[in-house]
Amino acid sequence: MPQMPEDVxxxxxxxxxxxxxxxxxxxxxxxxxxxxxxxxxxxxTAIGLPLMNNREELRQFFExxxxxxxxxxHVISNFRPESWDGTVGTMQAYVMGMxxxxxxxxxxxxxxxRMECIETADGWKCRHYTITPMMPLPGSLNEIxxxx
Amino acid sequence: MPQMPEDVxxxxxxxxxxxxxxxxxxxxxxxxxxxxxxxxxxxxTAIGLPLMNNREELRQFFExxxxxxxxxxHVISNFRPESWDGTVGTMQAYVMGMxxxxxxxxxxxxxxxRMECIETADGWKCRHYTITPMMPLPGSLNEIxxxx
Amino acid sequence: MPQMPEDVxxxxxxxxxxxxxxxxxxxxxxxxxxxxxxxxxxxxTAIGLPLMNNREELRQFFExxxxxxxxxxHVISNFRPESWDGTVGTMQAYVMGMxxxxxxxxxxxxxxxRMECIETADGWKCRHYTITPMMPLPGSLNEIxxxx
Numbered sequence: 001m002p003q004m005p006e007d008v009x010x011x012x013x014x015x016x017x018x019x020x021x022x023x024x025x026x027x028x029x030x031x032x033x034x035x036x037x038x039x040x041x042x043x044x045t046a047i048g049l050p051l052m053n054n055r056e057e058l059r060q061f062f063e064x065x066x067x068x069x070x071x072x073x074h075v076i077s078n079f080r081p082e083s084w085d086g087t088v089g090t091m092q093a094y095v096m097g098m099x100x101x102x103x104x105x106x107x108x109x110x111x112x113x114r115m116e117c118i119e120t121a122d123g124w125k126c127r128h129y130t131i132t133p134m135m136p137l138p139g140s141l142n143e144i145x146x147x148x
Numbered sequence: 149m150p151q152m153p154e155d156v157x158x159x160x161x162x163x164x165x166x167x168x169x170x171x172x173x174x175x176x177x178x179x180x181x182x183x184x185x186x187x188x189x190x191x192x193t194a195i196g197l198p199l200m201n202n203r204e205e206l207r208q209f210f211e212x213x214x215x216x217x218x219x220x221x222h223v224i225s226n227f228r229p230e231s232w233d234g235t236v237g238t239m240q241a242y243v244m245g246m247x248x249x250x251x252x253x254x255x256x257x258x259x260x261x262r263m264e265c266i267e268t269a270d271g272w273k274c275r276h277y278t279i280t281p282m283m284p285l286p287g288s289l290n291e292i293x294x295x296x
Numbered sequence: 297m298p299q300m301p302e303d304v305x306x307x308x309x310x311x312x313x314x315x316x317x318x319x320x321x322x323x324x325x326x327x328x329x330x331x332x333x334x335x336x337x338x339x340x341t342a343i344g345l346p347l348m349n350n351r352e353e354l355r356q357f358f359e360x361x362x363x364x365x366x367x368x369x370h371v372i373s374n375f376r377p378e379s380w381d382g383t384v385g386t387m388q389a390y391v392m393g394m395x396x397x398x399x400x401x402x403x404x405x406x407x408x409x410r411m412e413c414i415e416t417a418d419g420w421k422c423r424h425y426t427i428t429p430m431m432p433l434p435g436s437l438n439e440i441x442x443x444x
Binding site for chain 2 (some may be wrong): 015017018020021024071072073074075076077096098118
Binding site for chain 3 (some may be wrong): 219
């Protein structure tokens with residue numbers, strides 16, 4: 001692949017860090033959504049959570065998450081470019097995610113994030129976001145964030 | 149806010165990493181203190197630990213910590229600028245801190261650090277340091293580092 | 297010490313991140329070995345694992361690891377230069393390593409990596425790699441990766 005320019009790499013890394021701060025704030029849905037394009041696809045199926053086809057579906061899912069959780073903590077590291085075609089930059093990173101629900105349930109996951117990003121008039125945005133598990137998933141994940 | 153220059157951001161990030169290495173070394177108090185200004189305020193009240201009004205009070209608290217602990221491990225990540233006014237740069241970061249005391253007690257915390265820093269003749273230093281919990285705190289924190 | 301140039305620092309940081317991705321992939325031994333020089337020494341004795349005197353011995357050890365493990369997750373952070381002499385660059389970093397074996401056993405360690413690296417015709421490579429424990433080691437480490 002052509003090498004990802006350093007400024008693109010830095011912009012996407014910072015977008016991924018912003019994502020973690022936003023998801024951990026557990027409020028301000030607009031700020032949370034602002035890092036995604038309108039048509040952004042979010043695929044959490046590999047960890048037993050939904051496939052969301054656009055920002056509106058992402059909003060609905062995270063409204064539930066923000067309502068349910070009292071604490072969130074997402075440590076991001078191991079940033080690595082996957083591809084760059086001159087327009088679309090894809091980065092991967094490792095995330096240790098922890099959550100504590102208002103009902104007292106707790107969860108911890110060890111996963112990899114993949115974000116496919118493009119530059120818009122309003123800055124870099126994610127248009128495709130995938131979570132892949134790296135360690136066996138705890139049973140409590142589905143209890144906390146799942147539909148059932 | 150005006151954007152924090154990249155060289156300031158890098159300097160503060162590296163200061164925060166140095167802090168972790170120094171606190172984990174559990175020796176060399178002078179090196180540990182050297183990243184703080186004389187009048188540095190350290191506010192750990194949000195995790196049930198003291199408010200320290202200057203470097204001397206910080207020394208007293210950490211003399212106890214270094215004496216008590218056999219192992220320390222502070223992983224820092226999610227660096228993010230909070231503000232820059234042309235002189236004072238404030239950065240946040242996430243920290244997973246672990247400790248093991250000589251008496252066998254263990255502790256793990258998930259917190260956010262905030263360091264307000266200035267450049268001095270002797271390099272960048274922290275003048276205000278705050279720890280904020282991100283996950284529920286374990287009972288063992290107060291047992292290990294607290295006064296009681 | 298002379299200050300490590302930024303481009304050397306960045307190259308070694310990225311090599312260390314690549315190491316984590318490669319060790320976590322649990323396949324593609326050639327890719328895994330490619331970041332080491334032929335005569336690379338790997339010293340894991342401080343965590344109760346072997347001293348390996350060259351890449352061939354490293355291969356033999358990791359063939360066992362890749363065979364035994366179903367999941368690996370190595371989060372790397374706290375990068376810091378240790379020395380630079382104009383040719384050899386040494387960096388340290390913190391690593392939280394987790395593993396899950398096919399037999400159901402699990403392990404988690406908190407360690408420091410030290411990699412002594414040089415630039416070759418084929419890019420930067422590690423010629424000396426050491427792991428140092430930072431927290432007390434779990435008994436399961438030797439059970440999973442050890443000889444006995």
